[in-house]
Amino acid sequence: MASAPLLAQHGEAAALKGRTYFVRTFGCQMNLHDAERVSGLLDSCGCLPVSTPEEADLVVFMTCCVREKADTRLYGQVSSMVSAPEPPCGRRVVAIGGCIAQRDGERIRESMPNVDVVFGTSAIASLPAMAAQAFSADAGGLAVDTIEQGRGFATDLPSRRELSYHAWVPIMTGCNNFCTYCIVPYVRGRERSRGMEDVLSECERLVSDGVREICLLGQNVNSYGRDLYGDTRFAELLRRVGQTGVDRIRFTSSHPKDLSHETILAMAETPAVCDQLHLAVQSGSTRILKAMNRRYGRDDYLSLVDDVRAVMPGIALSTDIIVGFPGEGEQDFEDTLSLVREVGFASAFTFKYSRRAGTPAAGIADDTPESVIDDRYERLADLVQDLSRAHNELSRGRLVEVLVEGRSRKEDMLVGHSTQNQTVHFPCPTDMAWEDLVGKLVCVRVGEVRSWYLRGEMEGEPR
Ligand code: SF4
Numbered sequence: 423m424a425s426a427p428l429l430a431q432h433g434e435a436a437a438l439k440g441r442t443y444f445v446r447t448f449g450c451q452m453n454l455h456d457a458e459r460v461s462g463l464l465d466s467c468g469c470l471p472v473s474t475p476e477e478a479d480l481v482v483f484m485t486c487c488v489r490e491k492a493d494t495r496l497y498g499q500v501s502s503m504v505s506a507p508e509p510p511c512g513r514r515v516v517a518i519g520g521c522i523a524q525r526d527g528e529r530i531r532e533s534m535p536n537v538d539v540v541f542g543t544s545a546i547a548s549l550p551a552m553a554a555q556a557f558s559a560d561a562g563g564l565a566v567d568t569i570e571q572g573r574g575f576a577t578d579l580p581s582r583r584e585l586s587y588h589a590w591v592p593i594m595t596g597c598n599n600f601c602t603y604c605i606v607p608y609v610r611g612r613e614r615s616r617g618m619e620d621v622l623s624e625c626e627r628l629v630s631d632g633v634r635e636i637c638l639l640g641q642n643v644n645s646y647g648r649d650l651y652g653d654t655r656f657a658e659l660l661r662r663v664g665q666t667g668v669d670r671i672r673f674t675s676s677h678p679k680d681l682s683h684e685t686i687l688a689m690a691e692t693p694a695v696c697d698q699l700h701l702a703v704q705s706g707s708t709r710i711l712k713a714m715n716r717r718y719g720r721d722d723y724l725s726l727v728d729d730v731r732a733v734m735p736g737i738a739l740s741t742d743i744i745v746g747f748p749g750e751g752e753q754d755f756e757d758t759l760s761l762v763r764e765v766g767f768a769s770a771f772t773f774k775y776s777r778r779a780g781t782p783a784a785g786i787a788d789d790t791p792e793s794v795i796d797d798r799y800e801r802l803a804d805l806v807q808d809l810s811r812a813h814n815e816l817s818r819g820r821l822v823e824v825l826v827e828g829r830s831r832k833e834d835m836l837v838g839h840s841t842q843n844q845t846v847h848f849p850c851p852t853d854m855a856w857e858d859l860v861g862k863l864v865c866v867r868v869g870e871v872r873s874w875y876l877r878g879e880m881e882g883e884p885r
Pocket of ligand 1: 597598599600601604605606607641642677
């Protein structure tokens, strides 16, 4: 069976009822959210979640192909399922979803012969049908659904949130930008926005369920609505999500070329929008930005930062930076360092360039020695660490509002994030149970400052 005909969208629940499942996720927030939809959908079919793949009848891998490492980890983990003991039902079904599924489709069988089901980025709703078919006695082939055209958002699917107080809300998917190093437009397709009323009614539902923080998700949130309404509506969306009564709003990802003044004003004028903006710069060299097809130059980025800071002077800015893009010379890298210094980022995700087959940049020859790229990466990491420390110093002695997430892994402390997205640790007051504070907003007086976290004492009452 090369490609399975799909059964009715939800009628296969009976065939899956009582089966155990496990979902493993690789990659970005969009993937994490897709995994929540997969779990919600399987729950609604009567499947039971288990905590290890070995216990599961159905193992779902939600894949990412943005970085090579995620690809390699996936192959290792899927292959290891071959030697895992059979589950109690006697047959294990392995399903691959997400970007690698979309990219490779039927070719997945060549590298991972134990895979039964492949569902692409727009085909989450097809998973129960294909899994039910794979469990049936006459199954034996590979079921594939990577159809993208004509499919919008799977917003009518249930979702099982990992956290009671936080929710991802997808507002758009796909990307029209075609940065030369990026595979996303090829695997997630063109930009498709979700209707504003649909987004808002999900946000209202979440707020009435007790969610305190919503993160609006999309590959390029600043161009939200252009495909639906003819112009971008992200500023309006931010203001209207703010009116739902949610305590905190975050969003990701923002492309600098699409961040409008209107959106900057909406951020400043919507109290729930966190005091933080992630704005991926990728390089400080106009020459390299051009080669990346980012469609802004160094000066454009710096003047955008000036605009943001003119309206929100204390905002915490974070970014993504790629080191070692093909053709990056020492001067280009120095330009990156100087831009990073000039902006004074509060934090940055730094990556060594990772060649992705099928992207234009993969064809650019480059003989920069690995040791040079390693050295640049270290220099940048040192600078980012110093800047993070300097940014965190500004919080010393101050009260910061923290959304409590739970107990810290390393110490007997509670941990959460400030509106500027700083990790904050503090001891649980002796007259309170730590479980009662999870999902609450508390004020913490910062006493100790590190590059990657703050530590302090809680003051006042939680809310
Ligand atoms: S904006 Fe560029 S980096 Fe971001 S998803 Fe689109 S193509 Fe990829």
